[in-house]
Amino acid sequence: MAGIVTRIWRSIFTRPIKVEGERDQRRAVREWLALHARPVRVRESTLPFTHTFGLGGMSMVLVILLMATGVLLMLAYEPTPATAYRSIEALQQDYLFGGLVRNVHHWSANLLVAVALLHMLRTLVTGGFHGLRRFNWVIGLSLLAGILAANFSGYLLPWDQLSYWAVTICTGMLGYIPLAGPWLQGLMRSGQEIGASTLVMYYAFHTTVIPVTVLVFMAFHFWRVRKAGGVVDPVPPDPDSDAQPGYVSTLPNLLMRELAVGLALVAAVLVFSVLVEAPLAGPANPGMSPNPAKAPWYFLGFQELQLHFDPLFSILIVPILGAVFFLAIPYIRYAPELSGPWFLSPTGRKTAAIAAIAGAVATTAMVLVDELWLHSISDSVAPVLLRGLLPLAIICAGIAGFRFYLVRRHSPAGAEQVQAMAVLLLSCLVTLTIIGVWFRGAGMALVWPWQI
């Protein structure tokens, strides 16, 4: 009897599970399915938590958490306008920890957007997009787009006032794109207005196409990191010295750190979800827009842009210019290709800090000037010029002038200039988002956060 059990056990686990000594540890990483995607040994200098803050690994943990809770939610959810809202209420009342499962899904999804953005920022300011990593930057941006698509499609599903009007406004913006706008809007609404077919389409994409695509791109992303030799080394090897960079075994040095970060993250999400309920407004009512009607927070920067630019600029031209800049970052020629420590160098640190402050101050100032002064004089006079070309030209001139100032004053290398420009743009986006979330009240008027 014991013989058969041993034989079955050994057929599943061909090696002893207990790992003792470095030889065993290396063999385990190489031969266990779950671990074999990792290298056997890693650079010791890449291990400190503050080099990457584990942001990439955190994103993966959140995706796993989202898939696990997502499958549970699918068992309770009914994707029709008549039943969707009621099925969410039933989930919170009749299922064991139903509300908690929904909270974990909701907060993980929101956290994932923030963590993925921070991961992008970390890659940017440690120069993790040169050489072999070039295309991986693009894959990473695609993953960010996939995460936003997943968040946005999931936002509609509860079919409450928040989701109905957020999706109405966001798809309404598409209508302003020249030529293809109405067609694109019809496609994204699956009809003239948001209804049963919209909900079914969003449900299908949210639960199948988007997560599968994200998973495939994740595998691609990790594979490219591995091919590039792991994460960027904060202490690049000195070509003039003979000292070999120090390597340590992945198990336990890297895997235990990852496990610690992952478990801490899951614990944090759970505690937060126990304490804070995911929002659920009243059932969707197409006859009554709530005031204010806002897009989900990750699109509020764009909605804020809406208030200051002609739609053609705020919906099409400005986002395209931003996207082109971020996609182009790895394809610009850099000499030298700086990478490694945070913000690349003391000069890089200084210029990035100046750019972050300049972006926040300039954005706040422009919003205030437009809101309090320009709005009263420029209403409906040649909007494409006054609320489009002219402000865009002024902003571009401002950015160029800022770069000129940085070069004259701090003489940063090419990589540090691009870093400063990217930080400047991100700082503008973050400032717009903060204004949209906390400083816009009824009728999208500027208010203090406690007046909302």
Place this chain on the structure above:
Amino acid sequence: MNTPQTRRSFLGKLWFLLGGVALAEAFWLAGDFLRPRNRRTRRGTPSSIIVAGPVERFETGTVTAFREGKFYLARLDDGGFLALHRECTHLGCTVPWRQDEGRFVCPCHASSFDIHGDVLSAPAPRPLDLFSVRIENGIVKVDTTSPLKRNVFDASQVARP
């Protein structure tokens, strides 16, 4: 160096072509599944026409909401009728009528419209869309098949009893 065209290389290219055709078919199929279906009723069918009621029921200078038709029936001061689509032309929020201010005010981005649907304040780019109004034997009827876009209000849009 040019490799000569052989039957084998020709058939090889044909396979590639067929693969391309199969891929195009798959995209065509998926595209058709994603194509918005117009589930509205056809123009002129009874269910798309809403009978609002007799002319006398609507006082001049008032606006009446019709929930099922998604429009407001405005009776102008001169007695004419306009059926205004209730969606803001900016991003599609539903605009409520404020009788005390005598205008429509969008709760989303503060656009406002007068009783003719004309824009009083931006960001709305054009007046509220119209539905066609017919008055037959003193009964006001509104055809809600599809909203009519316009750039400005003019007197020809008004239906008169």
